[in-house]
Amino acid sequence: MLKSLDLDFSIKTMEVYESFSDNMPVREVAQYLAEKKSAAFGQLAEKELLITSDTTVVLDDEIMNKPADRSEALEMIGKLSGQMHEVVSGVCLRTTHQLITFSETTRGYFKDLSQAEMEHYVDQYQPYDKAGAYGIQEWIGMIGVEKIEGDYYNVMGLPVHQLYLHLQKHFA
Numbered sequence: 001m002l003k004s005l006d007l008d009f010s011i012k013t014m015e016v017y018e019s020f021s022d023n024m025p026v027r028e029v030a031q032y033l034a035e036k037k038s039a040a041f042g043q044l045a046e047k048e049l050l051i052t053s054d055t056t057v058v059l060d061d062e063i064m065n066k067p068a069d070r071s072e073a074l075e076m077i078g079k080l081s082g083q084m085h086e087v088v089s090g091v092c093l094r095t096t097h098q099l100i101t102f103s104e105t106t107r108g109y110f111k112d113l114s115q116a117e118m119e120h121y122v123d124q125y126q127p128y129d130k131a132g133a134y135g136i137q138e139w140i141g142m143i144g145v146e147k148i149e150g151d152y153y154n155v156m157g158l159p160v161h162q163l164y165l166h167l168q169k170h171f172a
Helices: 026-040 070-080 115-125 139-144 152-156 160-171
Strands: 050-059 062-064 084-094 099-110 145-149
Touching (some): 026 050, 062 070, 070 115, 084 152, 084 160, 099 152, 099 160, 115 139, 152 160
Antiparallel strands (some): 050 062, 050 084, 099 145
């Protein structure tokens, strides 16, 4: 998605334990985790801009993380079936002199999914690296998501429009 914005960037990865307090409001978790990931990188070079993000799926004030296995993926998608849920992405922009965080929320509406549809998706697409066990850009999004209210790219994991606006405002 960053490439589509014609940005020059490199990807750096680091293992960060995505833990948070049970008392934290669920809609603040993604932004907290984005900032936690940023802090894990430590010092930055002058003129370096670090962008970190995290995405959560929230259903009835419950965070649906990445599923550990097939059974958990089917359970999550089963809960989302026929329901409205929220996808919250948090982003942290950091330089040696600035720290800016923001979040974006998009509502998604799933149709009632059949057991066969859920099993097909989990078995063919193996959504174990996705919050809520689904990717809107994959088959399940095409056949199962009836509509969204908000940023499509946010549901993919990065609120590109808001990111672009923040980059223009603070770093242009």
